[in-house]
């Protein structure tokens with residue numbers, strides 16, 4: 001009985017996701033169609049419309065890119081990873097954005113002498129998504145702390161920002177597909193992170209207050225480095 005209930009919950013969630021995808025993709029497509037018509041008619045040669053069409057196409061592309069992760073690619077490549085170098089790579093990747101937004105990143109994970117097992121690209125995606133959210137929560141800059149500790153058989157990575165925090169009514173909905181409070185958000189970041197973390201037998205926690213947000217990712221450790 002419980003299994004059947006779980007299945008119908010899953011089907012309901014899939015239906016909700018499909019409806020969300022249809023909606024999110026229909027909007028930009030409708031806009032593209034409208035502007036194409038304008039460009040073929042009285043506004044022939046008006047390049048401002050090309051820019052709108054291009055940005056709408058980019059939006060569809062971005063949504064599809066994020067959805068691909070949810071579609072579980074067949075080439076998941078599990079390997080032993082040093083979480084420190086993975087985090088270093090991600091932070092280097094994000095450096096132009098943190099610099100641009102006046103954000104100081106404090107790294108506090110180099111004492112982690114433990115390996116994990118996972119797909120490097122997927123785990124990178126998790127930390128990129130969380131860091132992006134942290135950066136977007138701090139429009140006037142501030143500090144992001146990335147810390148890592150080894151507890152029992154798991155590693156705990158925390159990303160702590162000084163953004164405005166997440167109000168409770170938003171916290172409840174944060175992992176719903178397409179839920180966003182941003183003008184140009186996709187609302188898929190948290191969902192994608194949850195999927196990947198679950199796939200890695202991990203867990204995530206969110207702590208938030210008016211001072212900011214702490215996202216904690218817990219992943220099973222493989223073995224201690226000698």
Ligand code: ADP
Pocket residue numbers: 129133134137161163164165166170174179180181182184185186187188189190191213
């Ligand atoms: P998106 O970033 O495209 O809006 P996400 O799924 O990544 O979608 O996040 C959903 C929402 O959760 C965001 O729109 C924002 O309101 C909230 N959120 C996520 N992380 C943070 C954070 N670090 N600080 C404040 N709000 C956040």
Ligand code: MG
Pocket residue numbers: 129132133189190
């Ligand atoms: Mg996001």
